[in-house]
Amino acid sequence: DGGITQSPKYLFRKEGQNVTLSCEQNLNHDAMYWYRQDPGQGLRLIYYSQIVNDFQKGDIAEGYSVSREKKESFPLTVTSAQKNPTAFYLCASSMTGGNRYTFGSGTRLTVV
Amino acid sequence: ELKVEQNPLFLSMQEGKNYTIYCNYSTTSDRLYWYRQDPGKSLESLFVLLSNGAVKQEGRLMASLDTKARLSTLHITAAVHDLSATYFCAVTSFIQGAQKLVFGQGTRLTINP
Numbered sequence: 001d002g003g004i005t006q007s008p009k010y011l012f013r014k015e016g017q018n019v020t021l022s023c024e025q026n027l028n029h030d031a032m033y034w035y036r037q038d039p040g041q042g043l044r045l046i047y048y049s050q051i052v053n054d055f056q057k058g059d060i061a062e063g064y065s066v067s068r069e070k071k072e073s074f075p076l077t078v079t080s081a082q083k084n085p086t087a088f089y090l091c092a093s094s095m096t097g098g099n100r101y102t103f104g105s106g107t108r109l110t111v112v
Numbered sequence: 113e114l115k116v117e118q119n120p121l122f123l124s125m126q127e128g129k130n131y132t133i134y135c136n137y138s139t140t141s142d143r144l145y146w147y148r149q150d151p152g153k154s155l156e157s158l159f160v161l162l163s164n165g166a167v168k169q170e171g172r173l174m175a176s177l178d179t180k181a182r183l184s185t186l187h188i189t190a191a192v193h194d195l196s197a198t199y200f201c202a203v204t205s206f207i208q209g210a211q212k213l214v215f216g217q218g219t220r221l222t223i224n225p
Contacts, residue, residue, distance in 0.1 A: 104154060
């Protein structure tokens with residue numbers, strides 16, 4: 001069955017360290033998205049990509065970076081510039097112009 | 113900039129009662145989504161509403177869309193404990209040919225036996 005795989009499920013980051021969250025999909029979707037969710041809050045868009053080798057900043061892109069070298073993959077790097085990275089991160093994908101979004105199971109990042 | 117607002121943000125109700133969650137959005141869109149989230153889990157798609165006047169029902173949940181009023185409702189009928197979760201509405205925004213999904217703050221629903 002097709003879907004989105006996020007890994008790892010849990011991730012711990014030390015102060016000043018960069019970490020990368022993986023997101024892979026086998027749905028042949030063109031568009032991919034990264035969202036951040038803080039406890040008791042809604043989802044806020046970090047970055048999104050409509051096609052390979054192109055991506056746009058969302059509402060809270062500072063301290064994050066992404067790449068889209070393959071259609072199937074959209075990794076998110078949380079850099080040391082992100083001062084409060086502890087959150088739940090969700091990756092999603094859709095067909096361009098489509099009306100269905102598929103979400104991964106999420107990565108919970110904690111700063112230690 | 114598209115903004116999506118839900119109310120109430122917290123809702124505690126008894127089993128067997130009816131209630132409605134409201135979702136308002138600020139700019140024109142014809143695609144509205146409702147999701148359910150259980151604690152520590154990802155999002156589960158409930159409804160996709162694609163046109164004015166659309167109404168969809170699944171079990172004790174019914175969602176509707178009024179694009180002219182920029183309002184969607186999620187109605188819960190005869191609530192049961194298993195419906196306790198956080199419910200999000202989301203609206204598709206199109207900017208320079210790119211589409212993205214903008215979420216409301218979520219409504220945390222607790223149903224007491």
